[in-house]
Amino acid sequence: MQTSLQQLHEHYMQRAIALAKKGEYTTSPNPAVGCVLVKNGEIVGEGWHQKAGEGHAEVNALKQAGEKAKDAIAYVTLEPCSHFGRTPPCAQGLITAGVKHVVIGMQDPNPLVSGRGIAMLEEAGITTEVAVLEPAAKNLNPGFIKLMSTGRPFVRCKMAASLDGKTAMANGESKWITGTDARQDVQRYRAKSCAIISGADTVMIDDAKLNVRHSELGFVANDLKQDQIRQPVRVIIDSQNRLAPTLALFNQHSPIILVRTKLENEQQWPHFVKQIQVNAITIADNSSKADLNDLINKLAELGLNTLWVESGARLAGAFLAQGLVDELVLYQAPKLMGENTRGLFDIEGLAHLQDAISLDINDIRMIGADIKITATVNK
Numbered sequence: 113m114q115t116s117l118q119q120l121h122e123h124y125m126q127r128a129i130a131l132a133k134k135g136e137y138t139t140s141p142n143p144a145v146g147c148v149l150v151k152n153g154e155i156v157g158e159g160w161h162q163k164a165g166e167g168h169a170e171v172n173a174l175k176q177a178g179e180k181a182k183d184a185i186a187y188v189t190l191e192p193c194s195h196f197g198r199t200p201p202c203a204q205g206l207i208t209a210g211v212k213h214v215v216i217g218m219q220d221p222n223p224l225v226s227g228r229g230i231a232m233l234e235e236a237g238i239t240t241e242v243a244v245l246e247p248a249a250k251n252l253n254p255g256f257i258k259l260m261s262t263g264r265p266f267v268r269c270k271m272a273a274s275l276d277g278k279t280a281m282a283n284g285e286s287k288w289i290t291g292t293d294a295r296q297d298v299q300r301y302r303a304k305s306c307a308i309i310s311g312a313d314t315v316m317i318d319d320a321k322l323n324v325r326h327s328e329l330g331f332v333a334n335d336l337k338q339d340q341i342r343q344p345v346r347v348i349i350d351s352q353n354r355l356a357p358t359l360a361l362f363n364q365h366s367p368i369i370l371v372r373t374k375l376e377n378e379q380q381w382p383h384f385v386k387q388i389q390v391n392a393i394t395i396a397d398n399s400s401k402a403d404l405n406d407l408i409n410k411l412a413e414l415g416l417n418t419l420w421v422e423s424g425a426r427l428a429g430a431f432l433a434q435g436l437v438d439e440l441v442l443y444q445a446p447k448l449m450g451e452n453t454r455g456l457f458d459i460e461g462l463a464h465l466q467d468a469i470s471l472d473i474n475d476i477r478m479i480g481a482d483i484k485i486t487a488t489v490n491k
């Protein structure tokens with residue numbers, strides 16, 4: 113059977129996507145991007161974006177190809193950039209190298225680029241085609257795409273429970289419901305995120321560090337050296353100002369944002385701790401809680417595009433109730449914990465079945481002995 117041109121393009125784009133994935137844990141807040149240069153049916157250069165501020169995928173692939181880039185076809189998962197950012201425009205790099213055709217996974221949603229990179233190539237006489245394996249190209253960077261195109265970050269909410277949906281016994285005992293493999297999966301999600309969001313309760317009860325630990329990354333640790341790990345910003349909602357600097361969270365010297373509804377005379381915090389103030393919402397008993405929508409907007413202003421909510425039932429429920437969750441990641445262990453327990457989501461204001469939050473299950477798989485369900489939240 114003959115291979116069609118379309119199949120060939122998809123084959124090399126698949127390779128470019130695999131290359132992009134190598135940057136998944138290190139490029140944030142920049143997108144993961146891969147590039148392959150092909151000449152006479154042979155790959156002459158490969159590259160991927162490794163870190164914000166360093167060479168883009170095309171630059172790395174062109175470096176490898178050298179002279180061989182002339183008259184090659186370039187496969188890039190994201191439209192080549194047209195702007196002088198931290199690096200010069202990749203579209204110009206491809207033009208200078210004499211590439212003859214560029215196959216693109218998706219247009220860049222960054223308003224500085226969107227369409228201009230393609231226009232630059234076309235004006236220089238280089239033909240282009242866009243949207244080859246576009247769904248897979250888009251899957252690489254949900255946070256980057258969402259923030260660039262809507263001004264809002266992509267929010268994932270994680271929960272772990274027993275098969276009967278319980279997260280703790282009545283006495284609070286909750287360690288460990290799921291197994292090692294699921295916990296490593298959580299570490300990989302943390303590593304991919306710009307920020308981890310949690311609440312004061314979780315931090316105080318579990319003395320959680322909410323960091324990324326190389327030794328717990330599983331298979332990813334083989335390709336990612338200890339010093340390549342970036343620690344996501346830890347965003348802790350502490351509206352009642354209950355946290356103290358003696359908690360384990362503060363032993364790890366990486367950025368922390370404490371979310372306040374009122375700034376008060378504060379404790380002495382380490383230099384890596386900042387505080388932001390968000391609006392307060394008054395609740396039934398006249399106490400107040402942080403306005404999560406306002407928080408999300410403030411995190412967007414900081415350029416944090418991929419958020420990982422890892423908290424207890426109340427905060428997770430509040431994020432869901434306010435329609436702020438894009439994707440739910442639920443791990444369920446093969447255990448039954450009975451009735452004298454705590455549940456998954458404390459969602460206020462649900463009285464009728466028609467008010468229930470509706471999900472689309474995208475994926476379900478075993479992870480070690482546990483089940484992992486990934487679902488989109490319908491809004």
Ligand code: AOF
Nearest residue numbers: 145161168169192193197198199202222
């Ligand atoms: C590409 N190839 O590999 C990447 C692109 O701050 P800078 O200079 O690194 O620019 C970041 C922007 O460049 C980013 O927002 C996105 O629009 C584009 N990323 N473009 O041609 C790449 N990583």
Ligand code: ZN
Nearest residue numbers: 168193201202
């Ligand atoms: Zn570029």
